[in-house]
Amino acid sequence: MTVTHPGRPALFAGCWRACPRLVIGLFMASVATASWAAMPERLLWFAQTGPTPASERALHILSQASADGLAASDYTVEDLRAAIANSMRSGVQNDERVARLDRAIGTAIRRYLSDLHGGRVDPRQFAIRYSRSAELDQVIDRHLEELAGEGATDARTSRHLPSALPYRELRQALADYRGLIGNEAFRQALPPLPGGRLRPGQPYSGTALLARRLALFADLPENTATTARYEGKLVDGVKSFQARHGLYPDGVLGKETWVQLEVRPEARLRQIELALERWRWLPYREAQRRIVVNVPEFMLDAYAAAADSGKPALSMRVIVGNARKTRTPLFSGEMRFVEFSPYWNVPPSIAQSETLPRLRRDPGYLARQGFELVTSEGKVLTALSEGDLEAVARGQMRIRQRPGASNALGDIKFVFPNPDNIYLHHTATRQLFKRERRDFSHGCIRVEAPVELAKFVLAGDAEWTRERIVQAMRRGKSMTVRLGETLPVIISYSTAVVRDGRVHFLPDIYGYDAMLGEALQRRSAALQGEAARLRKLGIESSN
Structure with a gap:
């Protein structure tokens, strides 16, 4: 009809x-x-x-x-x-x-x-x-x-x-947190922490109330027995809570953990509602193969099946744009190329604000970092003069970094053309992936496991084995591979997600929740x- x-x-x-x-x-x-x-x-x-x-x-x-x-x-x-x-x-x-x-x-x-x-x-x-x-x-x-x-x-x-699993999981989380509103465990504040920080083994008058809250959040089994000390399963419950709230799970109850424990269910409910709204915006929801980056979670998920069938095939930590200076834009695109041992063409904004001032103070920085100058005609210069620096400042030359161990892009780059020139890439500063908060980049997205991501991206080509991928990354000579089929990439933003069946609440690092x-x-x-x-x-x- x-x-x-x-x-x-x-x-x-x-x-x-x-x-x-x-x-x-x-x-x-x-x-x-x-x-x-x-x-x-x-x-x-x-x-x-x-x-x-x-x-x-x-x-x-x-x-x-x-x-x-x-x-x-x-x-x-x-x-x-x-x-x-x-x-x-x-x-x-x-x-x-x-x-x-x-x-x-x-x-x-x-x-x-x-x-x-x-x-x-x-x-x-x-x-x-x-x-x-x-x-x-x-x-x-x-x-x-x-x-x-x-x-x-x-x-x-x-x-x-909507039938997609991420939607269904968020919808259930919404119902769960709605059921917490008005619970007596939230009618009084937790007692102050002794010395502003509670470590395992210390006495604490609020252990019973803390246990009730953690049980309501499913971070602790119901009716867990407590003592006058902060110890045992209660510490494990706090670690679980910390892991779900973007905090380092050390079991130490400090200021940040305290603040998150005092957030009322009504506020969490609002976070989930905003997450549902943002999920409805997402393109490519029905695409079987797709890559999704969630900026405030600092995570990348690669899916090999339709959204209603389940879990990502691959997940990894990422580093995103700095919240104060260089935020990663939110958009969708289609990955078309993988570039092994890439050159890094320094963006004009970075050249003006960072690279040129450094070169003026220290001309030897050019050679040590593997930089070179490229003229508008494509001529490569490895020596440096004041006139060359002025040409770069006027936009008549560009600075690029040769492939190598110090290259800012690491040894692989995943390209999905977009107006902001944002892409996924590896990095030489791998230690940053150990941080809980990872907004350190100029806007591009650094990936923790580039070989695994390359295997996923190139899965349709049997010639690209793990060994060949590693060899191409270490070769030191730039090579670009065009994908047989484009791969959807979505840069998203959600401060509430369900991962492995548990709802996680994340810091609103860009302040977008209030705007929405x-x-x-x-x-x-x-x-x-x-x-x-x-x-x-x-x-x-x-x-």
Whole structure:
């Protein structure tokens, strides 16, 4: 069956996809003028005898929107329920008001499905460059048709929900933390730490309360016995908690761990809701092979199967852009090349701010670091003069670093062309991967296990064995390999993730959670204003 009104498919299908706010405005105008009355249409949610079972299923689904981190008030559920009740009191046959109400239900459920599968706000307003899923419109239409159909399943089923494992895990985490709200273990603060730091074996008056909180977080078995000292399983529980919150798991209860333990479930709930919103933005969710970097987690996951089938085939630590100076941009792209023993072409910004001042102070730095100058004609210079430095400053020459042990890119580079010239690469400073917080780069992403990543990327070519990959990396001569098929790469940002079945909460290193939270609040406020205008225009009017 079709779910758009005959003769007006562009209004509630194509136009909604292009600009939901415009559709709402057009819908309001249609109600005000009552021009719909003269136009033929088929009701989707009403029959001659009253509202159909499909309408009740739709309203039930909308009322449960909070289970997915959405707000039921965004879909005017209570207004629609009241309007249906009024329509029943006044009779439905040939009733123009019921036709308007039918359209209002359709608008609400379409908005919900669009929010659920594509997100509530456009990531581009945060300078996030994600390609839009080509299947999103078809997904929304398919679910709308199923919900409105006579053979629709019971409202309690979840066929309309995203099926991907990361989504399902976050959704369950949302339910778990919602269940913690109001628990007595959070009604009082933990007692102050003796000396500001609690080490294993020290006495502590808060061991019982600490154990209850850790048990609620699933970091400690329920009913774990405690003593007057911080010891035993309680220390193990704190280590588990630290590992899930981006902290070094040493079991020492210091200021940072203390702060995280005092975060209330309501705040964690909000983090998970933001994570669900960001997941809905992600492109390439159905791609079998893809690489996803989560910036605040400092992790890379490589998937070899569809998102609904499970776990990453490969995971590794990464180093990302510095939070204060050189943040890694968020975008999606397609990996096309692998470059072994790469040259590093020093970006102009780094050359101006770092390399040129160093060369002026210490000309020998050029040779020690394996740098060379390249003219606009491609001529390579290994000697240095003041005129050469001025040419670099004017953009008439560039600095590049030869392949070798000191090369900033290490011995391999994974290229997915993008306007910011961001790529994945190895690094000579491997010790930095041992840090819990790893935002040290100029924006590019350094990978901990380059050989394993190269094996994953080149898996379709049997000639690229591990031995050949290592040989090419150590060769010292630059070689570029074009991939037989491009590989999607997504640079993402989520401060709540589920890894190995356990929810992790991460520092908001770039401060993006607050920005997204404010945007969602503005959006909900705007929708509330539209709902008020809807009521004023008579959708909810009684007889």
